[in-house]
Amino acid sequence: MRWACILFPQLAMDGVLRQRSDADAPLVLLAGTAQRRRLQAVNPAARALGLKPGQSLTAAQALSQHFATAEYDPAAIERWQQLLAAWGYRFSAQVSLHYPRCLLLEVQSSLGLFGPWPRFEARLREELTALGFQHRITVAPNPAAARVLANAHDGLAVGDETLHQALAPLPVERLGFSREASSAFARMGVRNLAQLLALPRDGLAKRFPAEVLSQLDTLLGQRPLALAFYRPPDRFEARIELNFEVESHQALLFPLRRLTADLATYLAGRDSGVQRFVLYLEHRNRPASQVPVGLLSAEREAAMLFELTRGRLEQQQLPEPVLAVRLVARDLPPFVPEHQRLFEERPQQSLPWEQLRERLRARLGDDAVQGLGARADHRPEQAWSSQSADVALPPCGPRPGWLLAEPQPLREGSVQVQAGPERIESGWWDGGDVRRDYYRVETRAGQRGWAFRTVGNDGPLLLHGWFA
Known part of the structure; x- marks a missing residue:
């Protein structure tokens, strides 16, 4: 070994x-009692001023105040x-x-x-x-x-x-x-x-x-050393105390970047991601303000975590100056890296959908990014609804991707019927009863549409949507 x-x-x-x-x-770390403060450690800039560990604070201030x-x-x-x-x-x-x-x-x-x-x-x-x-x-x-x-x-x-x-x-x-x-x-x-x-x-x-x-x-290696091995905890918590009272979001970006970078380091070592965490902004005279960050999938890239948290933070109004920033993460699911193509044509211009979705949610709000979901209703105009962007669409048979707001009549002979009829009878419980026979049609230009005729009506077909 x-x-x-x-x-x-x-x-x-x-x-x-x-x-x-x-x-x-120049920076020094102080230790000792309140009556006898002494320098425990100094950085190179402070050492250049003549300060050194072990000095009393009074002696150090006599050499320099800077x-x-x-x-x-x-x-x-x-x-x-x-x-x-x-x-x-x-x-x-x-x-x-x-x-x-x-x-x-x-x-x-x-x-x-x-x-x-x-x-x-x-x-x-x-x-x-x-x-x-x-x-x-x-x-x-x-x-x-x-x-x-x-x-x-x-x-x-x-x-x-x-x-x-x-x-x-x-x-x-x-x-x-x-x-x-x-x-x-x-x-x-x-x-x-x-x-x-x-x-x-x-x-x-x-x-x-x-x-x-x-x-x-x-x-000399003749006797083994008994060691206790590290095991990562199930939560992450870090806090940065600020040097002064911060009243703007811009001044919070540096500690925020450090906290999210430390979180990413912790997650990489634990081989996990983070899906929910909370940023606490501590004040002097009131409870800490909370900035919750919720992701739709696990992430652990430092730049992405910083960008998402920054977007949430900028939407937060600061009721009082901030004295310290604390980040707590408890929801740490396993992280599954995205499978990417071996040869990406323009990687500098591409952004995975998951990351784009999270950035939009952080900037515009959780409800600003929506997806389409299917409802348990056979009526085409009632079968779709806007839902959270992470809802997958269930299979529902051949349906057009574009429904017209109002069905439009087709001229006789302008289209050729390819398949049908498919009868849809539904809506009797809410007063929107429909009884239609749907057909898949194709125009002379090759466009494929979805048209219907009301049962018992011999009028022209009504175009309801176009297939891609």
């Missing part, structure tokens, strides 16, 4: 920056890890969050699907960059070795033959030992794994806890 470890060195900062449209502006602040939220870090696990689940059935701020993937089983590791790695990096998360990736024969190699390397891939050589120069403080064990090794003059492995094993067993030898065996 081969395990990839994806380390996120600034997960908390990336989680905040990806929610901001000004990601390049930086934004946000709260360091451990719960948010957990949510980002869950999102990343859902993303990784589309590439491997064995995904683990065993280590903090890390994602473990078993990739050996996925190489046949995603290609050799260099190509697979490039795809992982491309998607993580698009999601807005900085990362380091290493590959090793076991997850523990992959994790410790990520402390010192990025892009390193080792096999069973080169594992010992790659681990040997690593400092002991980066091998996953406890702080007490690492300090003891430092006092002994043991600086790296190679020197540690040169010590007698029975001596280590006497002087150190059993966890030290256990960690050594796990790193």
Whole structure:
């Protein structure tokens, strides 16, 4: 087996920056009590101002006033890890969050699907960059070795033959030992794994806890690491708190795009779609406004979800300024991709009917897009009704696609009868009783029509519709 470890060195900062449209502006994350606020993390723009983690907020403000602040939220870090696990689940059935701020993937089983590791790695990096998360990736024969190699390397891939050589120069403080064990090794003059492995094993067993030898065996692949594997939940929920009170729809588009992109990422990992979800707009002095989005079929494309939600949002009046945006999706049916032709003539000008239908419904309203449905009535003028666009037409025999508003008499000899008569007697219960004999006719020009004569009437045929 081969395990990839994806380390996120600034997960908390990336989680905040990806929610901001000004990601390049100076930003610091604050922690500590209200009396002693300190900088937990800083982005590169803030570091350029002389700010660094561990400083007090007072000292940072003495250096510069031109930086934004946000709260360091451990719960948010957990949510980002869950999102990343859902993303990784589309590439491997064995995904683990065993280590903090890390994602473990078993990739050996996925190489046949995603290609050799260099190509697979490039795809992982491309998607993580698009999601807005900085990362380091290493590959090793076991997850523990992959994790410790990520402390010192990025892009390193080792096999069973080169594992010992790659681990040997690593400092002991980066091998996953406890702080007490690492300090003891430092006092002994043991600086790296190679020197540690040169010590007698029975001596280590006497002087150190059993966890030290256990960690050594796990790193070298001699002892398996017990992992709890990720399983995607049955609902999706994400929230973005805005930096200021938003009073226009336009300012809500950036967080909306991020929320729908995260939903699409979650759905792709779960191999499902979404059919109904709700966008909540949170206010200060009143309950959250709800923007329900209902689809006629499951979707999961990020651009489509954003477009549909945007259409619904623009129809919503904002009763108060918006402080936060939350998206909740519970109806997550299986997703069946559309079967498309191998050679599409003009793919840039074509749009699947399902997507066009959803866009029209989002822009114009649920009742604006209608289809035709058949009613249980034999009278042609009563047999059709406008229904929801997803209602399929049942088979009802040969009927013209175009019915005239008023039947028109035909001149004798202008048409030739092809089939008939077909008698229709109906409508006695509502006062619209009809008794007609219908014929399929054809004109001299080749047009095919549907005409009738009232039973007991010897007058001319009345044209009621045209066949396509």
